[in-house]
Amino acid sequence: MTRPAHRVATAAIGIRPSTMQIYLPIAEISLDVFLLLGIGGLIGFLSGLFGVGGGFLMTPLLLFIGVPPAVAVATQANSVVATSVSGVLAHWSRGNVDFKMGLVLLAGGFAGSTVGVALFSVLRGLGQIEIVISFTYVATLGIVGVLMLLESSRAVLRRRRKVPTRRKLHQHHWVHGLPLKMRFRRSRLYISAVLPLAVGFAVGVLSAIMGVGGGFILVPAMIYLLGMPTAVVIGTSLFQIIFVAANVTLLQAAQNQTVDVVLALILLAGSVVGAQFGTRVGARMQGDALRLLLAVLVLGVGIKLVVDLFTPPIDFYSLGSA
Amino acid sequence: MSRLALLLLLALAALPRPAAADIVADVDEHLVGITTGFAGTRILVFGSIDAPGHVVVVVRGPSGPEKLYRKSPVLGVWVNSAALTFVQVPSFYAVASTGPLEEIASESERKRLHLGVDQLELQAVGRVSENLLREWRQALVRAMERAQLYWTEPGEVLLLNDRLFRVTFELPAAVSTGTYLVEAYLFEDGVAVAAQTLPLVVNKVGFEAAIYSFAQQQAPLYGLAAIVVALLAGWIAHLIFRRE
Numbered sequence: 001m002t003r004p005a006h007r008v009a010t011a012a013i014g015i016r017p018s019t020m021q022i023y024l025p026i027a028e029i030s031l032d033v034f035l036l037l038g039i040g041g042l043i044g045f046l047s048g049l050f051g052v053g054g055g056f057l058m059t060p061l062l063l064f065i066g067v068p069p070a071v072a073v074a075t076q077a078n079s080v081v082a083t084s085v086s087g088v089l090a091h092w093s094r095g096n097v098d099f100k101m102g103l104v105l106l107a108g109g110f111a112g113s114t115v116g117v118a119l120f121s122v123l124r125g126l127g128q129i130e131i132v133i134s135f136t137y138v139a140t141l142g143i144v145g146v147l148m149l150l151e152s153s154r155a156v157l158r159r160r161r162k163v164p165t166r167r168k169l170h171q172h173h174w175v176h177g178l179p180l181k182m183r184f185r186r187s188r189l190y191i192s193a194v195l196p197l198a199v200g201f202a203v204g205v206l207s208a209i210m211g212v213g214g215g216f217i218l219v220p221a222m223i224y225l226l227g228m229p230t231a232v233v234i235g236t237s238l239f240q241i242i243f244v245a246a247n248v249t250l251l252q253a254a255q256n257q258t259v260d261v262v263l264a265l266i267l268l269a270g271s272v273v274g275a276q277f278g279t280r281v282g283a284r285m286q287g288d289a290l291r292l293l294l295a296v297l298v299l300g301v302g303i304k305l306v307v308d309l310f311t312p313p314i315d316f317y318s319l320g321s322a
Numbered sequence: 323m324s325r326l327a328l329l330l331l332l333a334l335a336a337l338p339r340p341a342a343a344d345i346v347a348d349v350d351e352h353l354v355g356i357t358t359g360f361a362g363t364r365i366l367v368f369g370s371i372d373a374p375g376h377v378v379v380v381v382r383g384p385s386g387p388e389k390l391y392r393k394s395p396v397l398g399v400w401v402n403s404a405a406l407t408f409v410q411v412p413s414f415y416a417v418a419s420t421g422p423l424e425e426i427a428s429e430s431e432r433k434r435l436h437l438g439v440d441q442l443e444l445q446a447v448g449r450v451s452e453n454l455l456r457e458w459r460q461a462l463v464r465a466m467e468r469a470q471l472y473w474t475e476p477g478e479v480l481l482l483n484d485r486l487f488r489v490t491f492e493l494p495a496a497v498s499t500g501t502y503l504v505e506a507y508l509f510e511d512g513v514a515v516a517a518q519t520l521p522l523v524v525n526k527v528g529f530e531a532a533i534y535s536f537a538q539q540q541a542p543l544y545g546l547a548a549i550v551v552a553l554l555a556g557w558i559a560h561l562i563f564r565r566e
Binding site: 021022023025028029078079082083084085086089090127130131246249250251252254257262265268272275276310311312314316319320 | 361531
């Protein structure tokens, strides 16, 4: 079952099949080290290019090469911890982390990821975890992809026509009427703490189920929902993602025993190198063009998952993943 | 007097029958260690028979419960809609023989010794109608076959000079750990006249075993260790990034 999938994956990515197989002690399958390093490198490249964790791409790729869903999701959270740490350290040195906002998001994130892991265990017991992971991916990738595609293509067109952009100094929505107002100095915001708490909670649940840091959901939510300055957003989101992903790792390890450290380390080694190249290429590109590319990528993954959902399986029957 | 006769009879029964046909078999490795480089393995079973006949060799993996899901389309989307748990499913099953199994072994012998995938006793949890159970059994066998864990077609045992035999079995990388049984039978006129059973242990060893038992036995501590490793890796990555 795992072997043919592996072969297909190798061919699709265009890497010559080699014989450097490594046995993953928790996933209990053996995969090619170079294939795993390649996946890590590709994700690292994209993450360096777009400034997101890239977990939303890595989990589907791991599933594709035959890693059991439960292991893929839990291990992904573990490697997100490492990627986020290196990202936060870089942003911190530039003063782009709003720790107060991060901590409020974190409070929501902790509650959310605890609920998410418990939900994950229940769904796994019911045998519905694969479909829930797929649906969550399709929904979030679809929504984020479409929104980003619209926003970035408008921005690209505006740049082409050289229309000056006008922005309101302050946007007032119903959310500003919520209680528990707090001041976030670095983000230059005075808003209700309920809003970042809710955003943190939602992203926490999703990250536990999808095994992602939630960067690609959190970043737009912080920009558009909370109204934070873009410069502070990435560092702050990465800061809170460290803790949420660490919490997911701990809970997945304790409750489901599905964190594969060996797999996480190989992926990480690849993504560190890939991120270097990604950052360099990204520095030479326009911001809106980058966002447009990311939107196309996000939508592409989403469409692939939708097609899979509607494609009849090879066999109606399948063994439960242990 | 009668007690003495009984004892004598028991002693005789325990002794190997000298005149009867016999089979001697062995495997090249009694312990298959799953190490970091494990990508499946090959088991060589060899031996000899002292009377002309047919040889059948079976390899059975440790049994355990196995849950099978059935997908059906709900609004066009394929979701798991039904599940059935089987008890005592062998995690690996392969059979090889010197000729077609149906000709070598009578149906009652195949049934008695569970020779061939179709003779496995796959019992489901709960009450399921016989028709439905048959369908699910076949599906279970198909799923195990796709995972290269069941051989539905018997392999070939090579027989040299009607005396020496050998056969190789391939274990895929995804094999279960535990004690496997290798059974070698000598068949004459459709009946097994001699048999030998050998244990074969498949286990994670060294680093793989350490990681696995750590993750299973001290799960929260393992989780913490995984986080610490990730934090360190991220920090090291940052140092390398900064230098560039």
